[in-house]
Amino acid sequence: xxxxEIHDLNIWFGxxxxxxxxxxxxxxxxxxxxxxxxxSGKTTFLRTLDRLNELNINYxxxxxxxxxxxxxxxxxxxxxxxxxxxxxxxPLPLPLSIFDNVAYGIRMHGEKRRRxxxxxxxxxxxxxxxxxxxxxxLSESAFKLSGGQQQRLCIARTLAVGPEVIxxxxxxxxxxxxxxxxxxxxxxxxxxxxxxVLVTNNVKQAARVGDRTAFFLSGxxxxxxxxxxxxxxxxxKRTDGYIRGKFG
Amino acid sequence: xxxxxxxxxxxxxxxxxxxIPRQGMRAGxxxxxxxxxxxxxxxAIIFALPIGLLAAxxxxxxxxxxxxxxxxxxxxxxxxxxxxxxxxxxGLALFVIFLKFGASIISGSLTLGIMILPVIITTSREALExxxxxxREVSLSLGASKWQTIRHIVLPNAIPGILTGTxxxxxxxxxxxxxxxxxxxxxYLPQLPHSIFDQAMALPYHLYVISTQVPNVDEKIRxxxxxxxxxxxxxxxxxxxxxxxxxxxxxxx
Numbered sequence: 001x002x003x004x005e006i007h008d009l010n011i012w013f014g015x016x017x018x019x020x021x022x023x024x025x026x027x028x029x030x031x032x033x034x035x036x037x038x039x040s041g042k043t044t045f046l047r048t049l050d051r052l053n054e055l056n057i058n059y060x061x062x063x064x065x066x067x068x069x070x071x072x073x074x075x076x077x078x079x080x081x082x083x084x085x086x087x088x089x090x091p092l093p094l095p096l097s098i099f100d101n102v103a104y105g106i107r108m109h110g111e112k113r114r115r116x117x118x119x120x121x122x123x124x125x126x127x128x129x130x131x132x133x134x135x136x137x138l139s140e141s142a143f144k145l146s147g148g149q150q151q152r153l154c155i156a157r158t159l160a161v162g163p164e165v166i167x168x169x170x171x172x173x174x175x176x177x178x179x180x181x182x183x184x185x186x187x188x189x190x191x192x193x194x195x196x197v198l199v200t201n202n203v204k205q206a207a208r209v210g211d212r213t214a215f216f217l218s219g220x221x222x223x224x225x226x227x228x229x230x231x232x233x234x235x236x237k238r239t240d241g242y243i244r245g246k247f248g
Numbered sequence: 249x250x251x252x253x254x255x256x257x258x259x260x261x262x263x264x265x266x267x268i269p270r271q272g273m274r275a276g277x278x279x280x281x282x283x284x285x286x287x288x289x290x291x292a293i294i295f296a297l298p299i300g301l302l303a304a305x306x307x308x309x310x311x312x313x314x315x316x317x318x319x320x321x322x323x324x325x326x327x328x329x330x331x332x333x334x335x336x337x338x339g340l341a342l343f344v345i346f347l348k349f350g351a352s353i354i355s356g357s358l359t360l361g362i363m364i365l366p367v368i369i370t371t372s373r374e375a376l377e378x379x380x381x382x383x384r385e386v387s388l389s390l391g392a393s394k395w396q397t398i399r400h401i402v403l404p405n406a407i408p409g410i411l412t413g414t415x416x417x418x419x420x421x422x423x424x425x426x427x428x429x430x431x432x433x434x435x436y437l438p439q440l441p442h443s444i445f446d447q448a449m450a451l452p453y454h455l456y457v458i459s460t461q462v463p464n465v466d467e468k469i470r471x472x473x474x475x476x477x478x479x480x481x482x483x484x485x486x487x488x489x490x491x492x493x494x495x496x497x498x499x500x501x
Contacts, residue, residue: 052389055381057312082391092386095405105390108400154386161390 001028002068003165003195004049009063011044011219013056018044020219022063031187031196033210033227035203037242041219042199043089046167049197050084051077067165082109085158089170091150093142098134101142101153105161120160128156128186148179155186166190168198172205184209203243207231215239252474259472268438269454274465276438278473283440284353284448285422285480288432291357291444292364292421297414299361300368304410307369308376309398321373328366333426335363340430354444356432363427364417371416375409376402408495415488419481425452435461451477 004026011019019041026032034042047053048065051072065072072080082105093101102121103111111117121138125131130152134145142153151171158166168187172180187196187209200206206213207227214224215236223230223239234240267277311317339359349355379402387397425433433453441448455473458465 050389052385055385055388078391078393081389086389088382088386088389090382092382094383094386094401104387104400105392108387108390108392108396157390 002026003028005064005066005069007064007066009045009048009065010061011041011048011053012058012060013044014058018219019048022221024214024221024224026195026197027212028195029191029193030211031191031198031209033206033213034197034199034216035201035206035213035242036216038201039218040216042216043169044219045216046086046169046197046199049165049167050081050086052086082161083163084165084167085161085163086167087151087154087158087169087171089173091147091154091174093145093150093153096142097139098142098145098153099138102157102160105157109161121156124156124159125153127159127190128152129182130156146179148175148182151175151179151183152186155183159190163194165195165197168196168200170199170201173201180205203245215242217242252471252478255467256471256473256475259466259468260475264469264472265476269436270438274462274469278451278454278476280437280440281449281451281454281473282476282480284432284450285452285477287353287441287444287448288356288360288428288450289418289422289484291353292360293414293418295358295361296365296368296417300365300413301372301410303365303369304372304376305398305403308373309394309402324366324369328370331426332363332424333429335359336427336430338362339427344431349445351430351432351434351447352445353432353441353448356428356448356450357444359427359431360421360424363424364421367417367420368410368413371413372406372410375406375413378409379405408492411488411492411495415485415492418484418488422481422484423452423477425456428453451480 002025006022006024009019009022010017022045034045036042044053048061049072053059053061067075067080067083094104096104099121102124103117106117106120111120122131122135125134130149133149134153137144142150145153151174155171172183175183184205187198190196191211198206198210210227212225213227213230215222215230215234215238217238223234223236225235230239231243234243264277265282266279268280269278270276307317307321336359339355339362343349343355343358344351383401383405384397387401388394392400428450432448433450434447435457437447437449451473455470455477458473459470
């Protein structure tokens, strides 16, 4: 099933043309990796999906992004962001306790019952492989966790809202290999229930977890295909050059 | 400072603090002036803090960055530097005469409130803008509305900074003579005010009066009054600094 359809997407920040004529589809329950060198528009593309770019006042977009055949600009913004979760590049806990971080989203959506909150916090921390490490210290500040733990906390926090899609924006860029492996494990597991878009600087990571891989260069979508195909027999020589590490 | 303490300390006793002025202010205490100052400061804060905070929230979170808002921000910063006697005249014209409040606590409080408003707006705005943008993005990305983000993430973390602005405003409001000169201060009124529409004595003006307008006031009383005024401002600042310190210890990033 098609989750997202993107039609002739163009994005400008001021006079900078960040995304150029992108057309693509994102399937339900797949992990789509987005790779490309710095400044190729990967993150901008990701932030278009849940309309976070609109916080930038110079932002201008043409074309359309459709979530299940509905234009995202027609969906109420809180509702849209409830459906589409985001995990940012750096671990960004809110200045709250571990428990309150995970419960923040559902609280904002009106859940007040303590029992429900506790259930949800435990359930999502388990999904993010963090429960065992934090179950006895839920009331401590989230900033006391290590970087890798913080990032898994952010994943749990995103899951708690009950999204359909999760966007990962270079989620492992600040993490050591072991933490990275844990986050990747969590992602692969999550694929069963969620649609995942993973922006990554790490080509090997895209090869490890992605079902399909998209290669962006200077705001253009150069190639999008099954991950195996992209990494063994890419059609475009620029894709080949990038994954072999010839530039970027 | 040393001189004030040296010469003022002997005057301080319970009677000085709790009695009304007697013998044309040449004896007795300064209780009505202390009470008057406290009323004025409280009134100014009650008026200025909510308005100042809302204005700061609007300017930092909602307004677009264009020529008009830049002009408004510049005007607010400049207003903080306007001499206090100008505020006094403004208060006289608007509250005392135009709105017919007369010389009263409410006129004085509102005048002081307007005087400290720019300080509160500027410092609160800076406190709000110092909250990392990433916190707002995280909150919004979890489906919280803009107001929920401000209410639950931005404001609680900006409180120390907002308190700083309020402290600065408080200290200034308590110590100024000029704004209350035309709007509230009574030359000699040896009783407590009964309502906010009464005149009241206030410490800075009382000090001015006994220092320059009344002959043969004992030096002890003058320095004692100065010391009480200083101590009052100091205590207010101290309380606010302690609150701020408590919040800062809780700060989690």
